[in-house]
Amino acid sequence: MEHIEKKQQPVRTIILDTPILDENNRVAAENRTLLQASGVLVLNLISSPGSGKTTLLVETLQALQGELCCAVIEGDQQTDRDARRIAATGVPVVQINTRQSCHLDAFQVQRALQELQLQELDVLFIENVGNLVCPAEFDLGEAEKVVLMSITEGEDKSVKYPLAFHLASVFVLTKMDLLPYLRFDLETCKAFAHQVNPDQDILQTSSFRPDGIEPWLNWLRVKLTNLKNE
């Protein structure tokens, strides 16, 4: 019997060169335009879970009461526990639950912005999902990325997660009041951070001490003044 071989279809290659974060970056640019037009300083707070982001924010909001109008976008995989802590300060807060996702994206932030009175705000804090990897890659439309690390995490976080530290203009060290109880060398920590971001401001804070967050508050005030003068 004659065997008729089926002709195989040739494989075709199609060149795309499509940026993977194209859609996110387009929406982030829209967010940035809107926020700049409203004169709001927007900060994207990135850290590991448990570094003290929410505690620092609560203390910050209380300290700035009557001085600046603030709002918060809270990103967590689940629960509104952090949003309730923020809401207790009387500041407007929008909770985003990212479910399976380990970071906030520009689309989620765009929707959250519709719930805020942007014209009335001076500062908008976006508390990202606790994670030092993916949040670094997703632009949300912020003016600055802020990276936080508690001194219980060790000196070398910046070189283990270099992209987050490289992209953040300021590095906030938290829980400085624990220094006497830890084997943590501040100069080593600063030297590591310097390796991946020589221009970075490094601020030492302690949310539980009187005046413990002054360096951070002053940094905020300077940033806001610069923004208003632009």
Place this chain on the structure above:
Amino acid sequence: MSIAEYIVRAACEAARQNRLAKITRITLEIGRFSGVEPGALELAFGYVRKGTLAEQAQLEILSPPLLLFCKRCEMEYAGDPEDLRCPTCLGEEFDILAGRELLVKSIAGI
């Protein structure tokens, strides 16, 4: 996961436009200094491709190394992600030339 979804969506859209019946390979460029971990992406891709034109596609990931430019030496150098400064002069002003890529380079199919 959202990155894997985007990749599959972009690949399937291109496949439909080019009348491919199925995708056999998706080639990505994920720079060494990007926030995407290839292992995690491959895992997510395995879930996301089910029921799509990319169901049997292989994922090929190219990882361009980190390439920096020292503004003081005016020289290019291979970057160490743990220390981005210029190894020659320890210069602290540099530009990233490559290593931040996040691209769907191409697809192949029949």
